[in-house]
Amino acid sequence: MSEILARVEHRDDIALIVVDNPPVNALSQAVREGLNRAVVEIAADESVKGAVLVCAGRTFIAGADIKEFGKGPLEPSLPDTIATMETLQKPIVAALHGTALGGGLEVALGCHYRVIDRGGQVGLPEVTLGIIPGAGGTQRLPRLTGIEQAIELITSGKRIGAEKALAFGIADKVVDGDLTAAAIAFLKEKLSAGEAVVPVSARPVGKVDQTRIGEQIAKVTKKARGQLSPVKAAESVANTATLSFADGMARERAIFEELVASDQSKALRYAFFAERAVSKVPGLEDAEAKEVRTVGIVGAGTMGSGIAVAFADAGMRVIMSEMSGEAADAGRDRIDRIYADQVQRGRLTEDMTAERQMRITIAVGLEALAGADLVVEAVFEDLDVKKDLFARLDGILAPGAVLATNTSYLDIDAIAAATSRPDSVCGMHFFSPANVMKLLEVVRAAKTDDRTVKTALDLARRIGKVAVLSGVCDGFIGNRIWAAWRKQAEFLVEDGAYPEDIDAAVTAFGFPMGPFAVYDLSGLDIAWAQRKRHAATRDPAARYVEIPDRICELGRFGRKTGAGWYDYSGGGAPAPDPSIRQMIEAHRDEKGIVPQHFTAEDIQRRMRATMVNEGANILAEKIAHRPLDVDMVMLFGYGYPRWRGGPMFEADLVGLPQILEDVREMCAAGGHGFAPSPLLVELAESGKSFADWAEDK
Numbered sequence: 001m002s003e004i005l006a007r008v009e010h011r012d013d014i015a016l017i018v019v020d021n022p023p024v025n026a027l028s029q030a031v032r033e034g035l036n037r038a039v040v041e042i043a044a045d046e047s048v049k050g051a052v053l054v055c056a057g058r059t060f061i062a063g064a065d066i067k068e069f070g071k072g073p074l075e076p077s078l079p080d081t082i083a084t085m086e087t088l089q090k091p092i093v094a095a096l097h098g099t100a101l102g103g104g105l106e107v108a109l110g111c112h113y114r115v116i117d118r119g120g121q122v123g124l125p126e127v128t129l130g131i132i133p134g135a136g137g138t139q140r141l142p143r144l145t146g147i148e149q150a151i152e153l154i155t156s157g158k159r160i161g162a163e164k165a166l167a168f169g170i171a172d173k174v175v176d177g178d179l180t181a182a183a184i185a186f187l188k189e190k191l192s193a194g195e196a197v198v199p200v201s202a203r204p205v206g207k208v209d210q211t212r213i214g215e216q217i218a219k220v221t222k223k224a225r226g227q228l229s230p231v232k233a234a235e236s237v238a239n240t241a242t243l244s245f246a247d248g249m250a251r252e253r254a255i256f257e258e259l260v261a262s263d264q265s266k267a268l269r270y271a272f273f274a275e276r277a278v279s280k281v282p283g284l285e286d287a288e289a290k291e292v293r294t295v296g297i298v299g300a301g302t303m304g305s306g307i308a309v310a311f312a313d314a315g316m317r318v319i320m321s322e323m324s325g326e327a328a329d330a331g332r333d334r335i336d337r338i339y340a341d342q343v344q345r346g347r348l349t350e351d352m353t354a355e356r357q358m359r360i361t362i363a364v365g366l367e368a369l370a371g372a373d374l375v376v377e378a379v380f381e382d383l384d385v386k387k388d389l390f391a392r393l394d395g396i397l398a399p400g401a402v403l404a405t406n407t408s409y410l411d412i413d414a415i416a417a418a419t420s421r422p423d424s425v426c427g428m429h430f431f432s433p434a435n436v437m438k439l440l441e442v443v444r445a446a447k448t449d450d451r452t453v454k455t456a457l458d459l460a461r462r463i464g465k466v467a468v469l470s471g472v473c474d475g476f477i478g479n480r481i482w483a484a485w486r487k488q489a490e491f492l493v494e495d496g497a498y499p500e501d502i503d504a505a506v507t508a509f510g511f512p513m514g515p516f517a518v519y520d521l522s523g524l525d526i527a528w529a530q531r532k533r534h535a536a537t538r539d540p541a542a543r544y545v546e547i548p549d550r551i552c553e554l555g556r557f558g559r560k561t562g563a564g565w566y567d568y569s570g571g572g573a574p575a576p577d578p579s580i581r582q583m584i585e586a587h588r589d590e591k592g593i594v595p596q597h598f599t600a601e602d603i604q605r606r607m608r609a610t611m612v613n614e615g616a617n618i619l620a621e622k623i624a625h626r627p628l629d630v631d632m633v634m635l636f637g638y639g640y641p642r643w644r645g646g647p648m649f650e651a652d653l654v655g656l657p658q659i660l661e662d663v664r665e666m667c668a669a670g671g672h673g674f675a676p677s678p679l680l681v682e683l684a685e686s687g688k689s690f691a692d693w694a695e696d697k
């Protein structure tokens with residue numbers, strides 16, 4: 001028998017049920033058992049008039065224990081526990097602080113009243129784990145908020161603050177100061193008023209507008225882009241309009257059971273833990289990070305400005321360096337625009353932005369960075385420029401200060417070699433817009449020491465990024481995989497698919513955008529210039545698709561010029577362009593290529609196989625250390641659908657023999673320069689998965 005993690009304490013005629021299961025009071029079997037026992041004890045104790053449910057530590061219950069999912073039922077179940085709480089003929093007040101989430105909020109909804117600390121938050125984030133609330137959340141919440149609001153809250157999985165919880169009817173009172181004392185006082189008021197003890201499940205569902213609910217479900221379905229849980233959650237909430245509480249609960253349970261066993265939920269649970277595991281790099285446990293108080297940034301262009309905002313948003317002092325007063329002014333304008341945009345979107349108030357802007361200083365020349373603990377370089381992508389800059393920074397910064405480059409593909413070993421402190425040089429590769437995108441690749445060069453890596457990882461965590469450790473190679477983890485896929489996408493165009501077919505297949509897979517729409521958005525000219533620079537050194541035997549060059553030769557550089565792979569003359573959305581179609585067809589004729597037909601599934605299989613194959617190479621070369629590192633890069637930097645877990649996780653689910661077959665089919669179809677990854681072949685042929693490989697290491 002495990003330890004019981006909910007105890008009963010007494011305050012005169014009030015019982016306190018105290019849940020104490022650090023770190024987040026997850027509803028493990030021992031907590032559920034404790035809650036059941038507490039209710040039985042309180043029911044039997046005639047001296048107790050009512051109870052307050054409160055949690056020890058930093059938060060109210062943050063939900064079911066996700067680690068228990070998939071391990072078979074452990075009695076008592078959460079729905080039964082909450083049902084037992086509702087049978088109590090004495091009122092229970094839930095006292096919420098921190099984050100009352102998922103099963104935690106469901107427990108609170110099983111109480112008769114809820115008081116919430118002003119800083120508290122509530123939410124039902126189950127859909128983000130591929131499930132629906134499975135302990136009455138979809139049946140009780142609408143009885144407090146109305147169906148429409150419940151659909152909105154449950155399908156978005158978003159948390160709301162105390163004031164909103166009060167306004168929506170979820171909380172009965174917002175309190176400041178001593179939460180337990182306030183909850184007891186609230187309960188005493190209710191007891192002395194002699195209010196009837198009515199459980200939430202016995203309350204009526206308010207006015208129902210079936211047409212509006214139908215529209216809401218349709219909207220949720222569209223937004224979910226293939227993810228099942230939000231749609232099922234909306235349907236379960238909608239059941240409250242037509243089913244009794246008991247029947248609604250039975251339906252909710254059935255949907256929960258079905259979803260918890262689904263691949264989507266497995267993938268989302270994997271992503272939840274991988275997101276937390278990714279920055280805990282094995283081998284670095286004992287490394288000491290350098291304390292970083294002041295960050296320096298070289299270059300106040302788009303990237304540098306975004307990076308500065310990311311640090312300032314986290315409360316850090318930032319000194320930026322530019323080459324001239326003019327460039328510094330332009331940088332200040334960029335930062336002002338970023339903040340003005342945040343205000344316009346309602347994310348920040350004017351006061352908040354003013355405070356953050358004050359944290360950023362922009363100076364001319366490098367000397368202003370002398371006191372920085374860590375400097376991020378975000379200048380033009382040119383190896384000689386960066387080497388020169390690092391040599392100069394090395395002479396200015398204090399010994400021990402960390403030098404990081406934001407390069408996307410240049411050789412960091414070469415950059416580090418220009419300094420006298422290669423052990424303190426690393427890559428910090430942000431993704432644009434740097435203040436928004438969650439991914440940060442921390443790149444360890446040959447001589448980077450543990451302290452430097454730990455410093456960069458810790459800093460990333462402080463600014464709310466998902467940091468993934470990568471080794472040095474062209475493109476690191478993300479851009480290397482993306483480049484491999486981009487090449488295959490171009491082969492597909494040459495072989496018979498059109499950009500719009502590929503983009504449609506990719507968005508149907510769950511990506512927010514297809515590759516050709518992405519190129520047009522980011523601009524085609526930079527990659528074109530790069531191709532021209534590399535033309536002389538390109539392997540003449542490697543397959544090369546000239547279509548992107550032809551498009552650029554027409555001055556079509558993407559959305560910013562009104563045309564690229566698509567036409568944007570109508571404003572808004574990318575429109576397929578007949579002249580591009582003709583160009584593609586003429587190009588195929590010229591090369592003697594007979595176009596084939598590719599279904600959306602063919603395209604999706606090729607995309608996934610390409611990513612997995614390159615991911616396997618990256619693992620074998622120790623550029624990424626764990627499959628989850630590759631997955632987190634693709635999830636947070638490239639929009640790989642979270643409900644698929646990432647390419648490596650999904651490959652294990654699909655089965656590596658199938659992935660290998662897809663890779664071989666692509667090689668046979670003519671992808672010169674593309675070969676099955678030896679690691680993929682080895683694992684597929686020995687019946688192993690990437691997860692097995694990670695475990696064996």
Ligand code: 3H9
Pocket residue numbers: 023024026059062063064065066067078079099101102103104106125126129132133134135137273276277
């Ligand atoms: C649910 O409730 C289903 C029910 O409807 C129905 C059931 C029948 N379980 O995030 P942190 C671990 S589904 C197990 O770094 P923070 C986490 O892995 C659940 N473990 O802290 C980490 O471990 P480690 C619905 C959990 O302060 C440690 O706790 N609820 C759980 O940044 C600290 O976590 C949710 O989806 C859990 N539920 O954020 C809420 N939660 O130290 C999920 C956390 O080994 N949790 N851990 O890496 C969160 O969103 C955040 O953890 C929270 C705290 C906001 C609470």
